[in-house]
Amino acid sequence: MTPTTKTxxxxxxxxxxxxxxxxxxxxxxxxxxxxxxxxxxxCQMEDIARVAGVGVGxxxxxFPNKEALLDALVEDRFDRLADRTAEALDREDPWExxxxxxxxxxxxxxxxxxxxxxLGSRPLVGEAAAAKSGLVELSDRLMxxxxxxxxxxxxxMVEDIPTMICGLxxxxxxxxxxxxxxxxxxxxxxxxxxxRAPGSAKLPAPRAxxxxxx
Amino acid sequence: MTPTTKTxxxxxxxxxxxxxxxxxxxxxxxxxxxxxxxxxxxCQMEDIARVAGVGVGxxxxxFPNKEALLDALVEDRFDRLADRTAEALDREDPWExxxxxxxxxxxxxxxxxxxxxxLGSRPLVGEAAAAKSGLVELSDRLMxxxxxxxxxxxxxMVEDIPTMICGLxxxxxxxxxxxxxxxxxxxxxxxxxxxRAPGSAKLPAPRAxxxxxx
DNA sequence: GACTATACGGAATCCGAATTCCGTTTGCGT
DNA sequence: ACGCAAACGGAATTCGGATTCCGTATAGTC
Numbered sequence: 001m002t003p004t005t006k007t008x009x010x011x012x013x014x015x016x017x018x019x020x021x022x023x024x025x026x027x028x029x030x031x032x033x034x035x036x037x038x039x040x041x042x043c044q045m046e047d048i049a050r051v052a053g054v055g056v057g058x059x060x061x062x063f064p065n066k067e068a069l070l071d072a073l074v075e076d077r078f079d080r081l082a083d084r085t086a087e088a089l090d091r092e093d094p095w096e097x098x099x100x101x102x103x104x105x106x107x108x109x110x111x112x113x114x115x116x117x118x119l120g121s122r123p124l125v126g127e128a129a130a131a132k133s134g135l136v137e138l139s140d141r142l143m144x145x146x147x148x149x150x151x152x153x154x155x156x157m158v159e160d161i162p163t164m165i166c167g168l169x170x171x172x173x174x175x176x177x178x179x180x181x182x183x184x185x186x187x188x189x190x191x192x193x194x195x196r197a198p199g200s201a202k203l204p205a206p207r208a209x210x211x212x213x214x
Numbered sequence: 215m216t217p218t219t220k221t222x223x224x225x226x227x228x229x230x231x232x233x234x235x236x237x238x239x240x241x242x243x244x245x246x247x248x249x250x251x252x253x254x255x256x257c258q259m260e261d262i263a264r265v266a267g268v269g270v271g272x273x274x275x276x277f278p279n280k281e282a283l284l285d286a287l288v289e290d291r292f293d294r295l296a297d298r299t300a301e302a303l304d305r306e307d308p309w310e311x312x313x314x315x316x317x318x319x320x321x322x323x324x325x326x327x328x329x330x331x332x333l334g335s336r337p338l339v340g341e342a343a344a345a346k347s348g349l350v351e352l353s354d355r356l357m358x359x360x361x362x363x364x365x366x367x368x369x370x371m372v373e374d375i376p377t378m379i380c381g382l383x384x385x386x387x388x389x390x391x392x393x394x395x396x397x398x399x400x401x402x403x404x405x406x407x408x409x410r411a412p413g414s415a416k417l418p419a420p421r422a423x424x425x426x427x428x
Numbered sequence: 429g430a431c432t433a434t435a436c437g438g439a440a441t442c443c444g445a446a447t448t449c450c451g452t453t454t455g456c457g458t
Numbered sequence: 459a460c461g462c463a464a465a466c467g468g469a470a471t472t473c474g475g476a477t478t479c480c481g482t483a484t485a486g487t488c
Contacts, residue, residue, distance in 0.1 A: 170384025194408030
């Protein structure tokens with residue numbers, strides 16, 4: 001979408017990264033994506049290295065530690081999400097666009113246990129935090145649009161979205177055996193119905209001193 | 215299979231447990247509750263021991279390992295929940311009763327980060343599994359009652375409840391800094407609205423080969 | 429009060445990763 | 459080709475915690 005550097009996060013310094021280095025970094029990122037997807041945050045650095053076809057040392061050359069590696073992945077995810085959100089903003093029916101966006105994002109999470117589980121379980125750090133705020137801005141616009149169209153209940157705030165996403169991620173990412181076929185599709189639809197206008201229950205005011213319900 | 219009570223007395227029957235032992239076991243359980251609440255599953259056995267005012271060895275005398283300890287706690291939680299559910303079954307308005315039950319349970323989880331986070335993240339084992347199935351039975355009754363009364367959408371199944379609970383637990387238990395005042399109260403109300411009759415969207419059929427939507 | 433099966437405490441042990449180190453290899457400018 | 463800084467690999471080191479061991483203390487019993 002954007003002509004900006006897609007998958008070449010760090011290395012912002014002027015140093016022109018050697019060719020093989022760039023290749024490896026990419027491989028590590030991809031392997032990490034797979035491993036996190038498969039085993040969650042508890043996957044092992046050695047495994048990531050092996051899958052990427054490099055030594056652990058190399059992994060550490062590119063990312064100071066496990067968390068940083070994860071961070072790069074999360075950032076990328078937020079970026080993809082932001083792109084989609086921007087697209088959604090252009091569609092005619094904002095509510096339908098919103099629902100589709102949620103469904104898409106849910107599927108994304110369902111396919112990626114690892115990233116999902118981290119989403120709600122630790123404060124974002126570094127790049128990822130910035131990426132998120134951009135996403136929030138877009139989401140806000142989409143929501144207001146849907147509300148103006150009278151299709152989304154008025155008492156929802158942007159802040160509610162991460163909450164929903166967080167709940168969703170728990171469901172999509174739930175341990176295999178933990179419950180009989182955890183059905184996030186149904187969960188999501190119920191939630192969307194609950195967000196549809198008009199709201200039946202009056203939502204409790206947010207606790208934080210952060211924003212008012214408008 | 216002789217009733218051999220060799221080295222690790224499995225809390226079952228037979229030997230009437232010495233007085234001080236009973237006291238300690240109780241202390242450990244309580245301390246564990248606090249520690250799990252406070253630090254989630256990553257709390258330390260040594261801390262639990264210290265808080266309980268005993269040595270680690272003692273903790274291990276009563277529970278073979280960390281997971282077993284957690285399990286005891288989870289079981290207790292399910293039992294309490296089951297009690298409440300049974301009560302809810304007796305109330306006049308089943309939908310209201312259901313909502314209250316959910317709110318109560320949510321609050322319970324909000325107060326107890328540790329147990330919540332475990333709920334969705336690992337298959338239940340031992341006693342806890344049994345305790346859960348009892349709870350499910352009760353819930354099923356309550357749901358049907360609410361549906362018969364035309365207050366809950368008909369296409370919900372008992373299996374959806376754990377899913378909701380799981381989502382909820384992620385939200386209530388989200389890491390402090392992870393999002394600005396994660397507001398589970400709002401999340402819950404939205405969800406409840408989505409469960410209210412009549413459902414607007416058609417819920418996707420469950421994937422598992424487990425049950426039909428009735 | 430003495431005896432013994434139970435319990436206890438907590439230092440020592442074990443273990444599974446993350447992270448570090450350093451000798452070797454390789455891209456690439458000259 | 460040549461040289462060297464940038465990269466690499468992966469064994470060695472560290473570290474945080476769970477679990478085990480075993481000598482000591484105590485409840486319960488006669």
